[in-house]
Amino acid sequence: MKRIMLFVMTNLAVVVVLGVVANLLGVNRYLSASGLDLGALMGFALLMGFGGAIISLLISKPIAKWSAGVRIIEQPQNADEAWIVQTVRKFADQAGIGMPEVGIFDAEPNAFATGAFKNSALVAVSTGLLQGMTREEVEAVIGHEVAHIANGDMVTMALIQGVMNTFVVFLSRVIGYAVDSFLRRGDNQQSGPGIGYMVTTIVLDILLGFLAAIIVAWFSRQREFRADAGAAQLMGRRQPMVNALARLGGLTPAELPKSISAMGIAGGIGQLFSTHPPIEERIAALQNAQG
Numbered sequence: 669m670k671r672i673m674l675f676v677m678t679n680l681a682v683v684v685v686l687g688v689v690a691n692l693l694g695v696n697r698y699l700s701a702s703g704l705d706l707g708a709l710m711g712f713a714l715l716m717g718f719g720g721a722i723i724s725l726l727i728s729k730p731i732a733k734w735s736a737g738v739r740i741i742e743q744p745q746n747a748d749e750a751w752i753v754q755t756v757r758k759f760a761d762q763a764g765i766g767m768p769e770v771g772i773f774d775a776e777p778n779a780f781a782t783g784a785f786k787n788s789a790l791v792a793v794s795t796g797l798l799q800g801m802t803r804e805e806v807e808a809v810i811g812h813e814v815a816h817i818a819n820g821d822m823v824t825m826a827l828i829q830g831v832m833n834t835f836v837v838f839l840s841r842v843i844g845y846a847v848d849s850f851l852r853r854g855d856n857q858q859s860g861p862g863i864g865y866m867v868t869t870i871v872l873d874i875l876l877g878f879l880a881a882i883i884v885a886w887f888s889r890q891r892e893f894r895a896d897a898g899a900a901q902l903m904g905r906r907q908p909m910v911n912a913l914a915r916l917g918g919l920t921p922a923e924l925p926k927s928i929s930a931m932g933i934a935g936g937i938g939q940l941f942s943t944h945p946p947i948e949e950r951i952a953a954l955q956n957a958q959g
Contacts, residue, residue: 704845710838717834718827725826729769729783729790738771738792748798755810756791759902763818765789777801777916781813783823789817805912808899812909815898821891828887832880835889840872841865881941888943893953906954913954917947 699711732738744750749772756770766787776796783789791813797806816822848865896913900906944950 670823709841713834713838714740716837718830721826721830725784732782736773738773740769740771746862755807759811762902763814765818779809779813781816793838804908805915808903808908808912810897811899811902813836815895819894830883836880840869840876843872844869858955885941885943887943891946896950897957910941910951913947913951
């Protein structure tokens with residue numbers, strides 16, 4: 669229930685903020701008496717597309733802490749927590765990034781990294797991961813998450829999402845205007861957009877949104893291969909990451925909140941919309957890598 673409320677409240681806040689900004693800047697006035705103002709529409713599309721992606725990125729860490737129930741390790745309370753913090757620090761130093769916050773959350777095996785900036789990110793592992801894997805395998809998973817941070821994957825995914833959102837907003841409204849103009853040809857008393865524009869825009873927002881999600885998911889899958897390779901590089905050999913993936917394939921990973929699922933060690937359903945490649949493909953890519 670908390671995750672649902674959080675999702676609704678976050679999206680509502682983003683919509684309200686973007687709506688206010690759009691009104692203040694006037695970039696929502698892309699339909700004029702003389703037709704479609706493409707420059708104003710592009711400004712509106714950029715604001716809506718990148719605005720939502722950037723806001724989501726900036727609030728990603730606090731949202732992740734709340735939605736996943738992460739407990740930040742301020743002072744290690746036992747040997748396991750001390751080891752996790754030490755491992756994250758070791759990999760962060762190797763990767764040349766600032767020390768991330770380190771946390772634990774109660775769930776089945778999974779882990780994730782998030783945050784808008786490389787030097788102030790968050791790495792969190794689940795209790796199920798600690799209980800279901802060997803220390804070497806957990807170390808490989810932590811290396812995978814640190815590699816995500818070092819590669820700037822959170823920012824990259826936000827930018828890709830922003831580009832996709834922008835195209836969705838822009839194209840749906842251009843096509844909606846064309847459809848509306850065709851349906852209302854010969855009407856000399858047009859005043860504002862008609863029903864054809866409204867219906868077409870809504871339908872295309874949904875359809876193009878699905879297409880954009882497929883493209884974003886494809887980029888996310890490529891990013892996973894790179895993070896696997898990054899973990900192997902941090903550890904100095906590939907086998908621990910191979911073993912961790914093989915172990916993960918036999919476990920039931922925890923479901924992460926939508927806002928951070930792409931940054932987990934495992935997640936996603938369906939081939940087109942999955943944010944992660946199949947475990948078998950990831951293992952094969954590591955085993956076939958040169959060096």
